[in-house]
Amino acid sequence: MIKSFVILLSICLTLTWAMPAQICLGDVLFVHDYKSDEYLMGKQESELQVGYTPRAMLVDKQTRYTGSWMKRFFGEVKEQRDTTHFLLEKRRIREIDWYKNKIVTLPFENLHHVRMLQADSAMAQGAAEILNARYKVVEPVFTITINPETKTVGGYPCTYIKADLQLETRDLKKNAASITLVRQHLWVSDAVPGADQYDNFHRQLAKTLGLEAERLGQLNFLLRYWQGPLDPIRASLVQIKGYPVQNDFSVEARYVKNVGSPTSTVISKMIKKERMTLSDAKVMDSLDESRFAAVGPFSEVTLQ
Template sequence: MINYLGMLLGIWLMLVCAIPAPVCFADVLFVHDYQSDEYLLGKQESELRVGYTPRAMLVDKQTRYTGSWMKRFFGEIKEQRDTTHFLLEKRQIREIDWYKSKILILPFEKLQHAQMLQANNAMAEGTAEILNARYEVAEPVFTITVAPETKTVGGYPCRYIEADLRLETRDLKKSAVSITLIRQHLWVSEAVPGADQYNDFHRRLAETLGLEAERLGQLNFLLRYWQGPLDPIRESLIQIKGYPVQNEFSVEAQYVKNTNSPTPAVISKMIKKERMTLSEANVIETLDESRFAAVGPFGEVTLQ
């Protein structure tokens, strides 16, 4: 599943620095309605809660798999809960496994080690030569459009952003092309309560990781697919300010056969469509962290 939580887990693999002192802010809780339709898992409905304190981000997602295939497979609507704590002060990620009644702890130091192993696992030179002889990767096409006017969405004055990324790989042997179309359309507002806390936490996170702040910003869904520099689109990214009130994201795969013929065959498949809508934004003195905590006898396992 491609989602906000998965993106952050990947980025934490790059953690190497100490955490800077936070700016003093009240806590904040965002609640989202989340709908998804995936090629293999079908339709899902979720409530996503994200709480921020100066030292932590707590994420809790409760999902109901409402697709007909999943209901037939399980005999009923399957429910799942995913909870993850990103604890800057303790330098660890804690993921609650509700099914096994365990808490998985991943220290930041282990994330650094995993990143180093990944870097050392480069593709063998001979394999790379074979692949390069057969496949040709086209330059990605990345476009961002920021609407100049605002529109009221969910009770907030919002700016509309449309971002599209096209990835293309050509199979020279089969005269075929594989295309991935990633789209993210969102409405953001600086008037959402807690937007300053949200921006401050992600700014400090970016500084800690040594990343460009835009990569952790509102277009993080799409930018995880973009490995190139942000300079060509930085001017557009700077215009995107505020908290996402509504966020739509999709991944479509296309396979084009017989590209040398006048009438190539195109096969298209929607891999994933997501829609996340802000339903609550509450600035509070102290976040009730018990709503994100494991209840009952949970064992702890530190991942090595």
């Protein structure tokens, strides 16, 4: 359950925050096609619907696991539904567990359940000393390129942003290196209907959660892998304006043997590739919230 909170929060917070706040003129519904190919789970196809009112963000993701391994394991194409409500005024997150007919509520005050906490115990410190004697973390390489020219994507004039992050850890004993290449390519537009309503809600959400607004921006997918401060890249982040019309994200793992040697060899594996494409955006007087509601008898539990 907690994992689903994190995944859906990451997906939704990837969408833009960086436009000027405006008066909300109505509710809005965004629909996205979401395709993913993961090393363990295989191929997935999803429809992601995100609805906004001044008081709530409602998310519904319906996924079909179309990979051959998953189809062999389940004997058919497995389907899954994830629905989450971010209730700003009530300061609560509600997730509908369709499989167990249960609704789980998480108050904003208890979000430490899903935040990454750094261990500071004596045991953790001792383990860190042993690891540091064998492993060396190389300075990460983070680059962001913003193309000033616009290109029409999905019917919207878009700006192209390319962001790359390289993480590397050296194994001093084996003279080897583990490298993670994280890439996110975005096409964003400030002409998407409902972007002002979206922006207004996410600004309020960031303020309520006490998070850096930039971490809730368009590069949220990539920033999940960045543990350092945002100051070195903040100037680039604030230049990224617009609603993501297309978002491509990938994670590649490389293992290098005999680093710096003529016999050096590289083993590569693509861990994840994702593409999220905006298929529809509608502004309306009132959002039909029934499409995000639980139907039938559901038990409810609140996480403390």
